[in-house]
Amino acid sequence: MTDAPSLQATDVTRTFGDVTALSEVSVSVPAGEVVALIGPNGSGKTTLLRVLAGVLEPTAGSVHYTGPPADRTIGYLPQEPTFRPGFTALETAGFYARLVDDDPAALLERVGLDAVADRRVDALSGGMTRLLGIAQSLAGDPPVLALDEPGSGLDPGMSELVFDLVADLAAPEHAVVVSSHDLLAVERIADRIVVLDRGTVVTSGSPAELRERTGGPLHETFRSLVGDEAFGAVRTREGGRE
Numbered sequence: 001m002t003d004a005p006s007l008q009a010t011d012v013t014r015t016f017g018d019v020t021a022l023s024e025v026s027v028s029v030p031a032g033e034v035v036a037l038i039g040p041n042g043s044g045k046t047t048l049l050r051v052l053a054g055v056l057e058p059t060a061g062s063v064h065y066t067g068p069p070a071d072r073t074i075g076y077l078p079q080e081p082t083f084r085p086g087f088t089a090l091e092t093a094g095f096y097a098r099l100v101d102d103d104p105a106a107l108l109e110r111v112g113l114d115a116v117a118d119r120r121v122d123a124l125s126g127g128m129t130r131l132l133g134i135a136q137s138l139a140g141d142p143p144v145l146a147l148d149e150p151g152s153g154l155d156p157g158m159s160e161l162v163f164d165l166v167a168d169l170a171a172p173e174h175a176v177v178v179s180s181h182d183l184l185a186v187e188r189i190a191d192r193i194v195v196l197d198r199g200t201v202v203t204s205g206s207p208a209e210l211r212e213r214t215g216g217p218l219h220e221t222f223r224s225l226v227g228d229e230a231f232g233a234v235r236t237r238e239g240g241r242e
């Protein structure tokens with residue numbers, strides 16, 4: 001009997017008033033894999049990540065974690081991480097690290113922020129703030145990670161570093177679910193891709209499977225599934241930008 005962590009969402013529906021953000025969505029996030037959520041703006045990626053991370057209750061359906069007990073089961077990077085101003089990056093990392101007996105300096109080093117450890121969080125760039133958010137999500141080494149657009153706002157080099165880190169995090173025993181508009185990064189690091197559109201899963205599969213279905217790169221699959229209009233919201237090989 002394996003003790004490997006995994007997260008399973010079954011028939012999750014989430015409404016906000018008369019808006020149905022998710023409709024009967026089932027997603028499995030097994031150990032050792034990076035599952036990427038892609039889809040146009042408003043397709044439900046953030047809502048699904050929040051439900052998976054346990055910060056938002058589903059209206060119907062369920063989320064189930066199996067795996068080893070942990071101080072912190074799921075690490076969560078919100079789409080727009082914010083921190084209390086007036087504290088340094090190290091103090092902020094320390095706040096989260098203390099809750100789960102982790103080392104704040106090591107957390108900062110992991111995301112490449114050690115050089116600005118003494119800088120106040122309100123003086124960090126947008127990209128650095130996101131990296132601090134990723135550091136916070138890693139505190140306590142949670143077996144499951146739910147990361148909402150970890151590369152957003154980062155320069156290409158830092159984005160590559162972050163997606164490499166995300167890929168490394170999954171190996172060998174972590175379950176990682178990540179949303180992104182960066183199809184190139186997703187194609188590079190995801191083991192499985194789930195395409196959302198208007199709150200439903202329109203397809204899923206490995207990058208190779210999705211590529212095979214349309215005989216081209218991921219952005220072609222995306223274009224054929226969600227249409228040209230939504231396609232403008234994603235970054236592609238052709239140089240468009242989210």
Ligand SMILES: Nc1ncnc2c1ncn2[C@@H]1O[C@H](COP(=O)(O)OP(=O)(O)OP(=O)(O)O)[C@@H](O)[C@H]1O
Binds near residue numbers: 016019020043047048
């Ligand atoms: N708190 C809320 N109250 C009302 N509607 C909401 C709320 N959160 C999300 N929604 C709606 O649910 C739908 C899905 O939104 P969500 O943020 O999950 O999409 P997304 O795929 O993450 O979009 P993006 O790529 O722009 O971040 C949208 O129609 C959005 O307006």
